[in-house]
Amino acid sequence: MTVIVREIRPEVRADLEGFAAVRHSALPFYLITPDSLAHDLAHFHPEARYRPLVAEEDGEIIGSAQVGLLHENPEPVQGFVNVYVRPDRTHRGAGTLLVRTAEEYLACLGANRLLAWVLDEPGNRAFADAHxxxxxxxxxFLRLDLANGTLPPLQNLPPGVELRPASDFADNPRPVFELDAETTADEPSEAGAAELTDYEAWLEETWWHPLTSLELTTIALVDGVPAAFTAARTDGGTRYNTGMTGTARAFRGRGLARLAKNDSLHRARAAGYTEAFTGNDTGNEPMLAINKWFGYEVCATEVRYVRELG
Incomplete structure (x- = not known):
């Protein structure tokens, strides 16, 4: 049996389905579909030089890698290498081939620092160390049972505060972009602060993404000014995910993010979603406390591994 690594073919549905299936089997708490992958391939920012790879064994896709540049982060030039292999197809050399191919590509682009998410499990960590x-x-990664769990009751809103779905901003999403950019800049990360400055790219990559639910994304406004939000994504079936929840600096400490997320979760459950997922940096104690209040439980942990290239 021979394992080969190649670029994904966006026009081939079987490639999209195989890539998504690998990610779902290795990381079941991460939302991805063939259609969302196709959108990413078509709309990723050109400066990211995004190049997803697949590992095939006798024609069957058994591994995948997300590969590209972190173009929203300042110097040094940083690349990302996120490799996943089907749990029932490990120890065949697919992971090593994916890493080697990704590193060669990123080195040619001038990357001098590589970052990789690795599941906090002995085998995965040993693999990263060895490379x-x-x-x-x-x-x-945190999971909430929406079907059988008990959400905190909806709270009365303070004076001047209103909650609105993101769909209310469909004619002019820029205020939501500015809120997202400010909160993202303060998010803890091994890569350093990300700078969202390209509004048109944000529309393509985030606002119009096929997993984004504008109806379930909630914006908290204070006296008409967007102050906090929780961004919702869904897989079109039963799973719901909040990819980002944050508050503008001038409005922090008022519980606005909690109000926005509670509203979104209640509406997601009413819409028939049965599982809610989210993710938090382990040092982000305020957001971890909020999610614990909602009833989320840790279902897995990832570690950001770094390699400096000479």
Whole structure:
């Protein structure tokens, strides 16, 4: 049996389905569909030089890698290498081939620092160590049982505060972009602060993404000014995910993010979603406390591994 690594073919449905299936089997708490992958391939920012790879064994896709540049982060030039292999197809050399191919590609682009998310499990961590990566920050995946769990009741809104779905901003999403950019800049990360400055790219990559639910994304306004939000994504079936929840600096400490997320979760449950997922940096204690209040439980942990290239 022979394992080969190649670029994904966006026009081939079987490639999209195989890539998504690998990610779902290795990381079941991460939302991805063939259609969302196709959108990413078509709309990823050109400066990211995004190049997803697949590993095939006798024609069957058994591994995948997300590969590209972190173009929203300042110097040094940083690349990302996120490799996943089907749990029932490990120890065949697919992971090593994916890493080697990704590193060669990123080195040719001038990357001098590589970052990789690695599941916090002995085998995965040993693999990263063996390939010259060192452990950095970590992040939790959290799961909430929407079907059988009990959400906190909806709270009365303070004076001047209103909650609105993102769909109300469909004619002019820029205020939501500005809120997202400010909160993203303060998010803890091994890669450093990300700078969202390209509004048109944000529309393509985030606002119009096929997993984004504008109806379930909630914006909290204070006296008409967008102050906090929780961004919702869904897989079109039963799973719901909040990819980002944050508050503008001038409005922090008022519980607005909690109000926005509670509203979104209640509406997601009413819409028939049965599982809610989210993720948090393990050092983000305020957001971890909020998610614990909702009833989320840690279901897995990833570690951000780093390799410096000479």
């Amino acid at each position: 010259g990566y060192r452990a950095g920050r970590s992040a939790h």
